[in-house]
Amino acid sequence: MRRKTFCGFLLLLVFYIADAQSRTKNVEEKIQQLTDMTTKQSIVSLNMNKFKEYVRSPPRDYSFIVMFTAMAPSRRCTICQHVYDEYLIVANSFRYSQGFNNKLFFGMVDFDEGSDIFQMLRLNTAPVIMHFPAKGKPKPADSMDFERAGIAAEAIAKWIQDRTDNQIRIFRPPNYSGALAITLLCVLVGGFLYVRRNNLEFLYNKQMWAVAALFFCFAMVSGQMWNQIRGPPFFHKGKSGPVYINGGSHGQFILESYIVAMLNCAVVVGMILMIEAAGGAKGTEVNRAQDGKRRRFQSIVGLVLVCVFFSLLLSVFRTKTQGYPYSFLFK
Incomplete structure (x- = not known):
């Protein structure tokens, strides 16, 4: 009886060792194949067979980051190209x-080449x-929230670090367009100042500096700096049509920042008109009467501008901040 028990235990141990060796060998083969593929291209293109073999099927002791996208022009997914880049x-x-x-690999599944994978994972968006x-x-x-984190490479790398403990330092390809634009702007400004070197009174024009300061404020308030950091898409094409206002408070589109800047500009123009209309009329009685009518009209136009465009700004804020209870002219 003891001999049978010992023989059974020995067979079980041999089977366990053989199975462990087989699993280790399979893992090593997978890692070697994936390493060979990433040597040629950093992102492994996955179809159903590769997805099951390398991503879903055990044994596996490595993490896999997979992007599900729809890159075909017929899909009209503008943001897909930005996220892929x-x-x-x-x-x-x-x-x-x-x-x-060899503990982390990157893959990609395109809808036109792996729609069955989308169905298997119940994915209905990209x-x-x-x-x-x-x-x-x-x-x-384990699914990245673009609305909260953004789509920039730095945000993706941070999310990967949180999930896999792999710290990735981002190396972007050199882009000289910004430096070239700044250099060209400096040359143009320098050339303009040189041509007008004997007539620089315009530099003391208060209105010019006031307009420049206002445009700077509009750019900062509308979120242009956020756009430069996060790199959002211009707008989003949804199932019901284009979407210009991001519905979350942690994201925005580039076109949305332009809209907010124009709304703020209209509100400021309305306030300036009302302030200018509040000044006293001067001149003869006839001129004062005409000037008074003009100022009344100017104040009414300014009030309409402030009310209408401030209401639109409040509507944009309500769209991005769900549950905000207050509105003015528009809901």
Whole structure:
């Protein structure tokens, strides 16, 4: 009896060791194949077979970051290209960094080449970036929230670090367009000042500096600096048509910032008209009467501008801040 028990235990141990060796060998083969593929291209293009083999099927001791997108022009997904460009920067930065290892790989599934994968994961939108951990199934936090974090490569790298503990230092390709534009602007301004070197009274024009200060304020208040940092899309094309106002308080579109800047500009113009209309009339009695009518008309136009465009600004704020109870002329 003891001999049978010992033999059974020995067979079980041999089977366990053989299975462990087989699993280790399979994992090593997968890692070697993925490493060979990422040597040619940082992002592995996945179809259904590759997705099941490398992402879903065990054994696996590596994490996989997969972007689900729809890059075909017929899909009209403008944001997909922007997100892919930033995602590619992250993958290339990891591939050529000193912290590169075989515990993290990047993949991509295009809807036209892997619609069955979208159906399997019940995805009905794009783009989506998901983390498939080495053990277990993806959790809700393993899907990146673009609205909260943004779509910039730095934001994607930080999210990956939170999910996988892999720190990725972003290396962007050199872009000399900004430096060239600043240099060209300095040359033009310098040339203009040189041509007008004997007539620089315009530099003391208060109205010119006031208008420049207002435009600077409009740009900052509307979120242009946020656009430069986060790199949002120009606008979004939804199922019911184009969307110009981002519905969340943690994001915005580039066109949205332009709209907010124009609304603020209209409100300020209305306030300036009312302030100018409040000044006293001068001259003869006839001129004062005509000037009074003009000022009354000017004050009414200014009041209408302030009321209408401030109401539109408040409507934009209500759209982005769900549950805000106050409105003025428009809901």
